[in-house]
Each structure stands twice: as structure tokens, then as C-alpha cells.
Amino acid sequence: MMNLNCYLDVNPEVAAAVAAGKPVVALESTIISHGMPYPQNVETALNVEKVIRDNGAVPATIAILGGRLKAGLTPEEIEYLGKTGQAVTKASRRDLPVIVAKGLDGATTVTTTMMIAHMAGIQIFATGGIGGVHRGAETTMDISADLEELANTPVMVVCAGAKSILDLGLTLEYLETHGVPVLGYQTKELPAFYTRRSGFEVDYRIDSPKELAKVFKVQRDLGLKGGILVTNPIPEQYAMNFDVINKAIDEAIAQSVKDGIKGKATTPYLLAKVKDLTGGDSLASNIQLVYNNARLAAQTACEFEKLTGDN
Ligand code: PSU
Numbered sequence: 644m645m646n647l648n649c650y651l652d653v654n655p656e657v658a659a660a661v662a663a664g665k666p667v668v669a670l671e672s673t674i675i676s677h678g679m680p681y682p683q684n685v686e687t688a689l690n691v692e693k694v695i696r697d698n699g700a701v702p703a704t705i706a707i708l709g710g711r712l713k714a715g716l717t718p719e720e721i722e723y724l725g726k727t728g729q730a731v732t733k734a735s736r737r738d739l740p741v742i743v744a745k746g747l748d749g750a751t752t753v754t755t756t757m758m759i760a761h762m763a764g765i766q767i768f769a770t771g772g773i774g775g776v777h778r779g780a781e782t783t784m785d786i787s788a789d790l791e792e793l794a795n796t797p798v799m800v801v802c803a804g805a806k807s808i809l810d811l812g813l814t815l816e817y818l819e820t821h822g823v824p825v826l827g828y829q830t831k832e833l834p835a836f837y838t839r840r841s842g843f844e845v846d847y848r849i850d851s852p853k854e855l856a857k858v859f860k861v862q863r864d865l866g867l868k869g870g871i872l873v874t875n876p877i878p879e880q881y882a883m884n885f886d887v888i889n890k891a892i893d894e895a896i897a898q899s900v901k902d903g904i905k906g907k908a909t910t911p912y913l914l915a916k917v918k919d920l921t922g923g924d925s926l927a928s929n930i931q932l933v934y935n936n937a938r939l940a941a942q943t944a945c946e947f948e949k950l951t952g953d954n
Pocket residue numbers: 671673674677678735751752753754771772773774775786787788789806836906907908909910911914
């Protein structure tokens with residue numbers, strides 16, 4: 644087993660692929676433990692790995708187990724994270740040293756998945772949605788650590804945009820300030836997770852995995868700090884009605900204020916409320932957009948290998 648640092652376990656298949664410069668795609672585990680109910684979370688996590696394999700890359704689901712940073716999980720470990728659900732600590736950057744020191748388990752957010760992927764030599768990561776600047780952040784200062792990680796860690800994150808539980812305009816401003824390119828895959832409009840549209844523009848429209856790989860390669864070659872955010876709209880047939888989803892989000896936010904929800908509890912609370920308010924519809928959409936992102940991330944990883952491989 645390759646050990647790049649003494650707290651990290653990279654599974655043998657992932658380690659071999661990274662060493663050979665073969666395409667690898669990282670996946671997060673907060674989406675498993677906190678983002679979806681059991682057993683759909685486990686089913687989705689296993690299927691998403693298959694989608695990545697079917698598209699020519701090796702999947703590396705990331706988590707913290709017994710204080711070990713893990714890049715590449717077994718199906719049993721994925722089952723454990725899914726079944727244990729919210730009882731697994733949602734681990735962001737500030738949680739990492741304590742969880743490791745205490746030998747605990749942690750479900751990795753976009754932030755910690757990027758960190759551990761980078762430690763393991765993995766450069767491309769697929770997820771559902773990222774955290775961002777919350778609505779009302781001008782008074783709460785609730786800004787996800789995901790944005791700061793994108794500013795600092797050289798990993799490409801493929802997502803379906805951001806849910807409008809966030810202030811999408813302020814999220815884009817924050818990313819601009821920190822020099823993070825926000826790319827729309829075959830669109831100039833920022834997708835809003837459940838919907839293909841948001842009313843906000845991304846920086847650039849990019850039309851192929853090959854072109855995405857090229858932008859990432861140039862960013863690396865220029866030695867620029869930080870990652871890239873690729874926003875990939877949910878396929879039309881799985882998208883939700885704009886008004887239905889936004890009404891549910893407004894209700895969820897009003898309820899969170901009434902319930903006094905703060906800090907790291909906010910995002911999981913809002914996600915769960917939105918899911919309750921929309922019934923099974925939002926879960927079905929959520930699952931499909933994750934597969935769609937996994938496909939694009941794997942295809943981009945394959946193109947990136949062609950640009951960077953020895954020739
Ligand atoms: N947004 C989603 N689904 C998710 C998350 C965000 O649509 O599952 C999770 C991701 O793991 C993300 C984290 O990194 O929530 C952000 O949490 P916070 O806002 O507390 O930083």
C-alpha cells in the first residue's frame with residue numbers, strides 16, 4: 644500500500660492508477676452519510692463508482708475511518724457510512740485534525756474530499772452540489788469552507804451548480820474574488836442543481852471534456868493556485884419545476900430561521916427539509932445529476948491523461 648503521508652491510506656487500485664498517471668475520479672462521503680437517506684445513499688454511491696469505471700476511470704470514494712484518511716473505499720465501508728448516516732461526523736477542514744487525532748470517523752465534504760484527493764495525487768472530483776455563500780450571509784457570515792478550498796487546492800470539481808438554498812450571486816462573487824474559474828458545461832447559465840437554469844451567468848461556456856481538460860492543464864502549467872469549478876446542468880428529463888423547487892427552498896429557509904439552525908447543521912437541515920417538501924422527486928433528480936457529473940468527470944480525467952501522459 645502506498646503511503647504518501649502517515650495518516651493516509653490510498654487503496655492499491657487507486658495508488659497504482661495514480662502512479663501510472665491513469666484517470667482517477669474522487670467522490671465525497673458527506674453526500675452518502677448526510678445527503679441522502681439509506682439505502683438509496685449506498686445504492687447511489689456504488690452505482691456512481693460503476694459509472695466512473697464504465698467511462699474509463701478508477702473511482703476513489705473518500706472518507707475518514709477510525710482516524711485514517713481514506714482514498715478508495717470498499718463496498719463494505721460505503722455500506723457502513725450509508726447505514727450510520729448522520730451519526731458520522733460531517734468533516735470539514737476545521738474538523739480534520741481532531742477527528743484524526745481521536746481516531747474517529749468522518750464523512751468528507753467537498754472541502755475535505757479535495758484536501759485528501761490532493762494528498763493522494765487525485766486531481767478530478769465529481770459530486771452533486773457544493774456549499775457556498777448562504778442567503779443572509781451579510782449578517783450570519785455563513786460562507787462554506789468549500790469556496791476557500793476551491794481557492795487554494797488544485798482539484799477540478801464537477802458539480803451540478805449550487806442549490807438556491809445559497810445566494811448564487813454572492814457565491815459567484817466570492818469565487819471571482821478568489822480567482823476560481825467557474826465553467827458551464829455546454830451552457831453559459833449557472834445551473835441550480837435541481838434546475839438547469841438560475842438566472843446567473845458562469846464565466847465561460849465549455850463544450851467538451853477535451854476542452855475542460857485543456858483549461859485544467861493550462862491552469863496547472865501556469866502554476867496557478869486553486870481549483871476549477873465545472874457546473875454541469877442536470878439532464879432535462881430529470882430536472883425539477885423551477886417554481887416548485889424554489890417554493891420548497893423558501894419554506895425550508897423560513898423554517899430553519901424559526902428553528903434557530905446555525906453553522907454546520909444548516910446545509911444538512913435545508914437539504915432534508917427540501918427533500919421532505921418535494922417528496923421523492925428531489926431525491927430521484929439528485930441521484931441522476933450525480934451520475935451525470937460522474938460521467939463528465941471520468942471523461943475529463945481520460946482527456947486529461949492524454950494531455951499529461953508520457954509520449
Ligand atoms: N450541497 C448539496 N448537497 C450536499 C452538500 C452540499 O447540494 O451533499 C454537502 C457537501 O458535502 C458540501 C457540504 O461540501 O454539504 C457543504 O456544507 P457547508 O455548507 O456546511 O459547508
